Amino acid sequence: MEWTILGAGALGCVMTGLLRQQGESVAVMLSERHRGHFHPHIEVLDITGQRQLFYSRPLFAEHAYKVECLLVLTKAYQVVDALKRLTTLPNSTPVILLHNGMGVAEQVLSLFPNNPVLAGISSHGAMKEGNWQVRHTGKGETWLGPLNEAGKAYQSLVPALAAALGHCEWSDDIAQQQLRKLAINAVINPLTACNDINNGQLLEPRFADVLAQLSEEVHDVISRLQGDKAETLSEFRRRLHKVIELTACNYSSMQQDIAQGRPSENGYISGYILQHAHPHPVPVCQQLYQEMKKREGFRT
Known part of the structure; x- marks a missing residue:
């Protein structure tokens, strides 16, 4: 084949x-x-x-x-x-x-x-x-x-x-795997793109507060979509930190897109979180989504 x-x-x-x-x-x-x-x-x-x-x-x-x-x-x-x-x-x-x-x-x-x-x-x-x-x-x-x-x-x-x-x-339930990956991407991608950094730099002390709040917002939305198959917030944060450590020298696809003047998948990552967040507020995710739209707009 x-x-x-x-x-x-x-x-x-x-x-x-x-x-x-x-x-x-x-x-x-x-x-x-x-x-x-x-x-x-x-x-x-x-x-x-x-x-x-x-x-x-x-x-x-x-x-x-x-x-x-x-x-x-x-x-x-x-x-x-x-x-x-x-x-x-x-x-x-x-x-x-x-x-x-x-x-x-x-x-x-x-x-x-x-x-x-x-x-x-x-x-x-x-x-x-x-x-x-x-x-x-x-x-x-x-x-x-x-x-x-x-x-x-x-x-x-x-x-x-x-x-x-x-x-x-x-x-057999690929949507669960997609949601698990989306949760990681919805934290790493917009933060690295908006700050023009590699993945590993997210573990610097200056990002501790925003990383904690954004991971909580994303987990809240994803866990409601996953239902009884959802991981706990602490489990998600452990998995997130492991991915950041394993990909420390990598630049996310969203960071690469913005750095090279291309459209990003913002609407299908952060945008997907926002579409399914109601009625719970996700202010950090919303702010990053808007910032990414603004940066893409400047380059078109």
Whole structure:
């Protein structure tokens, strides 16, 4: 089977390299701006500091009928528009959403009512260094699970992803895994983006108060969404601190977006928390959300 990566950003290119390293066939679905351009090999600087070149077959929207398995690694705000172009995608092709944040799945299920649709989360880190040059900055967990009935038949995708990524497990309740990741992102991403710092700097004493208040606000919202599967506030804070320590040298995707003048996934991370906060106030989350909107506005 050939994997097709939709979204040739940092993580998409890293995943292409990791799959190719295991001998998997990989195509990359390119946007119109790449049409007519030479498609080079993807250069990946791996965790050990070694550079490797990987070939991937270039495809465009009109080639959607050839896609056997689609991994969607665009930004959350790009997912729906990117998928709308794939009008000839076969009904049998599984669509796997691997973006940050939440709030897109419902639209995708409406777009592809007959396709197997799955969601995944991954905590691998990646940074873009240049055109078709990326750095793999950190390994992490990956989870995959179904978003509709047809998606439940694709647990067989897990072994290949586990071999390539170092970890991948199946979850029948992938929404719980998404909420757990969203909770971490809703603290780390806006704080690092607004302060233009790496993740590890959040453990400096100057951020202790805001980190405590924001983590409480986010936990309150996420725990109500999770119900009886929610972790306690102290458990969440321990997990948050562990992630910050493990990714101390990394820069969050939101920080990278703002630093490089790109739109961020603010609306699908902090915005998702705000949408589900009522009637409880979340003043720090609200302030960070507004600040991110302001910064994005200055750059457009």
